[in-house]
Amino acid sequence: MAACLLAVDPVGLGGAVLRCRPGLERDRWLSQLRALLPGDMPQRRLPPNIGDDALLGGLDLTATLARGRPVQAMGLLEATRAGLLVMPMAERLSRAIVARLTAGQEAHGYAMVALDEGQEDEAPPPALADRLAFQPDLSEAPAACPFTGGQVAAARDRLPRVVSDDALIEAILATAMACGITSLRAPALALRAARASAALHGRTAPDAEDAARAVRLVLGPRALMLPAPPEEAPPPEQPPEPPPESESKAEPRNSDAMEDVVLDAKHAVLPAQLLATLAAAGLRARVATAGKQGSERISLKRGRPIGTRPGEPRNGARIALLETLRAAVPWQKLRPRPAHAAIAVRREDFRIRRFREHSESTAIFVVDASGSAALHRLAEAKGAVELLLAECYSRRDRVAVIAFRGKAAELLLPPTQSLVRAKRALAGLPGGGASPLASGMDAALALARLERRAGRTPLIVVLTDGRANMARDGRTGRPIAEEDALAVAKLLQAEAHSILVVDTAPRPQPFSVTLAAACGGRCLPLPQAGAQALAGTVRLGMQAA
Template sequence: MTETMAPELTPWALASIAGGLFAVDPSGCGGVAVRAHAGPVRDRWLEQLRQLLPDKAPMRRLPLHIADGRLLGGLDLAATLKAGKPIAERGLLAECDGGVAVMAMAERLTSSTAGRVAAVMDAHEVVLERDGLGMRVPTRFGVVALDEGMSEEEQVPDVLMDRLAFHMDLIPIAVRDMDEPLWTSEDVGRAREFLPNVEVSDNILEALCGTARALGIASLRVPFLALRAARAAAALDGRDQVSEEDAALAARLVLAPRATMLPPSEDDMPEEQEPPPPEEPPEEEQNQEDQEDQDPAELDKPLEDRVLEAAKASLPAGLLAQLQAGLGARSRSSAAGKAGALQQGNRRGRPIGTRRGELRAGARLNVIETLRAAAPWQPLRRAQALADGSSTKSLRVHVRRDDFRITRFKQRTETTTIFAVDASGSAALHRLAEAKGAVELLLADCYIRRDRVGLIAFRGTEADLLLPPTRSLVRAKRSLAGLPGGGGTPLASAIDAVRELAESVKRRGETPVAVFLTDGRANIARDGSQGRTKATEDALGAAKELAAEQFKIILVDTSPRPQRSAQELAMAMQAQYLPLPHADAATLSSAVQTASS
């Protein structure tokens, strides 16, 4: 494997190596998360993986909205109705035993389905207790999660990503960059047979654990996934001992994509007093050192440092920039646009299962699940029908009210962003310009995000609702154009106005998000009287009342320097605090979208 350690390996070569290691030990490595759009590059990688797997190894595709009965197994409806007794059918996970499960559009996978797949991967068996059945089916398989997400908010659930050894990004790879596979199916077959003979020293395990810690990887499962990858690399080379090169390769493929921090470099280490220069060695020793092929400094480095350097060399350029900015490896999950809260019902949305219920209030009957619920009781019900003297009823499927299963749906509600803008003081014109630009930018995305935007301005002695929740860009510009500035700061009245508007938004079934643009310095109390002390007390009291509603709240500190008053107000209303004194409209809009995700 020494040749695979070269830092100049192309992304396609690394993807091919990951596919080969996964083919050797699918269950041990867990799987591969492949971020790629549908196209020839992804199809070529999947085809190479198919060629590397043994001929008898199954490779099943799991549909996105797969039902639990098909995923885990359950009652075979047709066989049960024909036989007159419960007949079980194997689920897709049981059919994947010894092979690979390919999950299309894994970024849209529900957390419940991902959790069920993860539980089977951990237990190596499917536990089935439903539809009057109780059985355990052993199964060991690997997962290929195809991430086709177009936006930053779409990602594979963490419960599944944590169990997949390899995280690959094929999007930057062009068709011309693809090459032939590094191994054949015969090579992988021999490696599979040799894999149980591969041993690992304690030094290798300590080096992988230390590298994971240095890269900020908190999961204890990840170093062991790297260890399985290193054992697969040794098996492919026909060696019974994991080498340093195998560990470094595993660090590049398994640990580097998960990095959440950069390890301290030598320049960041505290300066130490330089030791005195060593005495000149004898001439014979100098000649002997000149004949050495390797750098003594490299030889003196601990194994963990050498493995860590290999992982650092494999950090993608984009990931490296994110780590230097302190964003972490999974910034894609925190840079999302806003999405409304999940709402469940029985009329519209995406199907998420069934429940027992009555056929009323627009409920939709799930015929298949209703028949599944009724099937185990058919022998008893037919015998009862014969006892009643109705021979014709014995030929029918007897369905009763308790068997009715209603389809449940899930949909995301619309999001309404309520801006509360402080229009008081000498700097009001600058703050209002930022607010106007931010509102217009958010409105431009409303057709895609299904958002509404409202505007409350507070100045003088009260807060005014300038713009009720709307998607109309023309109406928003007209309302913002005539907004004056100056006067006192009735902060408590503004918080009360936001709370009342957010409550009305929530009653309509939408998700409210409140954004305050203020420095937090109140000087007008709730009753309209002046006085900073009473006004501050009223504002903090109103903030606590707003926090009790458990809305998502963001406070943008618009003062030239971060103010303690704004921080205390944000803490009282349990809001996210953003000090953006010099932000333009685009920066403010981006910050609000990120914070409200």
């Protein structure tokens, strides 16, 4: 049904996100969609690692040299005008490519099908998924297309005459609000889907069935919370007076019925693991905005090519020959040509290649080893470290552990990828005494500086119950200790380190939230922080950092 609706209004609905591994189901869905689209509609495929010249168009070097004047080449986006663009591995698209794709969609009016081939928490960029109406589930083999190409073509001709009333618009908006959807594009796409459904079924106005179908297909995958059940009104003491004959209750009754139908349909399609998925997605979004440094950095020597920039090929930088010639060709008529050269190239024409290099990440655990619950928190940290080290070989990540108790902090485990070394360093660690939180954060700050200088991306994870009582100079008292901890937190924020404060107290402490805000990070209340939950939380943070 999503393919049929998209074929009726491809430009208005924007496209679809297919989360499915390459296989028969995905190929069958794409073939159904292509069969339903107009025959003269251009269809293109986005190559991986495409450059700006091929995507947006630019100077055709061969034709320019042959004709002696600048000749512009058409880009992929312009060639897909009012067509269909299929994007493999959409989860790996960079923000720069997504910005060009979305801007090109508004300028050239094409539909996009994003093929999401990611695993677990990998997903296409939100800015792209927000513009695509459908996210069909291809976990099972799709059924046969319920409509023929002729019926879809007739629906496309009928679509401009389909008009929706105010009751439908209010019902869709109310459903989006009840499901926690804040994007304005989602209800707009749902309204277009309802109109396309009405045109497909031969109606001139959407009814409750069309609205329910649009909500299931468009708003269902975007839901952020369960709709609240309607409140039961208390029984009236006296029967209400009958309204005057001039007033009609048909219209309010239809509006209420439409809204109830839409909410019920939305509630029926929510997945069973919605809350767990939403929690993980929200954590990824929060951690990604907390850090200013990424796990990838720009390099001039090695890595994945991402384009060129003006510059001279010095200190190991590689010259981009074709881009250099493209910059020099338009100026040939204004430059005197040397006798020994066919093209006059000057210093300002030089272009050098740019690469994106993956940098290692280091998770720095800062564990509160004070108090009666110290042994339990240390056991959680040990389990999380062992779970994370199992993935360090493939991701080239490192793990370090700092414990603070008594009057100082101690580096138990320097940054390492060795599981044997980690177990040996964490075995038999004692606990108890005061809580010098500021000293632990000081040690984490010093280690994070060393890791950043070595070209790695640090992520600091502070496990504490938020009850600091020992200052850095040895004085006791909660106000002094908290003031010292906030002072170190401001240094962490000034240097833009990624911080995650895990509150392990039985009841969340207000100081943990204050500490996380002062660090520029996030606070995660986790009274029963098991090793699996803690490792998953840090794993998301390391991938988003």
